[in-house]
Amino acid sequence: MKNALLKNYNRYPVEFVKGKGSILYDKNGKEYLDFLSGIAVTGFGHQHPTITDAANKQLSKLWHVSNLFESTPQEELAEKLTKATGMDSVFFCNSGTEANEAAIKFARKWGGERKTIIVANGGFHGRTMGSLSATGQSKLWEGFAPMLPGFKLVDYSNIKQIKNSIDKLTSAIMVEPIQGESGVIVPDENYLVELRKICDENNLLLILDEVQTGIGRTGKLFAHQYFDIVPDILTSAKGIANGLPLGATICAKKVSDVIKPGDHGSTFGGNPVAIAAANNVMDLLTELQLNYITNAGVQIQEIIIALKNPLIKTVRGKGLIIGIEFTKPIAKTIAKELLNEGIVVGNSGDSVLRLLPPFIITKDDIHYFVKIFTSVLLMFSFSNGSSDIANTN
Structure with a gap:
């Protein structure tokens, strides 16, 4: 064959x-x-009894209906995520790259005339065009130019370069707490704290891509919680539903306030079966x-x-x-x-x-x-x- x-x-x-x-x-x-977990996805292993049971129960009731209608399970998961992070609202999609695409769109909507996002060399945010353009690995761009404009690259964990890169068009800084795809690169201890301070001083959004480091992977629900900071946009996927396709873009109130009906959407995002699994994953992360x-x-x-x-x-x-x-x-x-x-x-x-x-x-x-x-x-x-x-x- x-x-x-x-x-x-x-x-x-x-x-x-x-x-x-x-x-x-x-x-x-x-x-x-x-020892790979589907690349940081099946955090609770394969055929976990309560996650499997939650998904099977939902599968026997409703697979899909669309986001034109209310969803109590989505609201429950959003409540768990916002309560655990101190943030305001959640957009559900299907993957990490989609979560990051939403983060980029939301940051541009919030920024008004300010559209530029500072990103890091060695970063990885996904393979769709917006997320790929934010990815600081030129080898992944080969054959796909032109990249989406509006991103400024600096060295990872280099606070001085970030400060020097901010101008009147800058709206946000977008980084990973640990760069997984580039070799599990751990930044300086004060890196995220300094980024939060810089964003506060310059009225910028801090976007943290926790697609790989989130949902318990580092020993905290999200890696940034080691440093007692709160981002303005937080992205999650991979382990959130233990293998079922789900992504989340979690927003602070000032970001939530600028997003209106029709600004963004997803046909399959927040699928009932994936949401059922994710609700159980969150309950297991004691x-x-x-x-x-x-x-x-x-x-x-x-x-x-x-x-x-x-x-x-x-x-x-x-x-x-x-x-x-x-x-x-x-x-x-x-x-x-x-x-x-x-x-x-x-x-x-x-x-x-x-x-x-x-x-x-x-x-x-x-x-x-x-x-x-x-x-x-x-x-x-x-x-x-x-x-x-x-x-x-």
């Missing part, structure tokens, strides 16, 4: 057909420990669960650092978003070998292995990962970077 799928993904030659908890099963029945995420992340980092392997340059991250940077461009090779050994991970570029395990991982899961990871590193060390294992890219 001809594979009629567009060749826009470089897929691994493995097909998963079932998942349970932190375990995936391929079509041959082989088990894999999932303080106890968030503390567990924090502690599990600390444990993983400490164990990996303690290996003192010469191939490992640094380990960084927060909670269960962790980057392992190597001294050589071997991340893709390591990821492939781990997959062969039954562990699913990701990579960010050539040198950073990205771990995004589900929130339900156990100590046994962690130790098993470290055991296999250590054996793969040992194999690579023996190869001295020149054997077949080093040439699987």
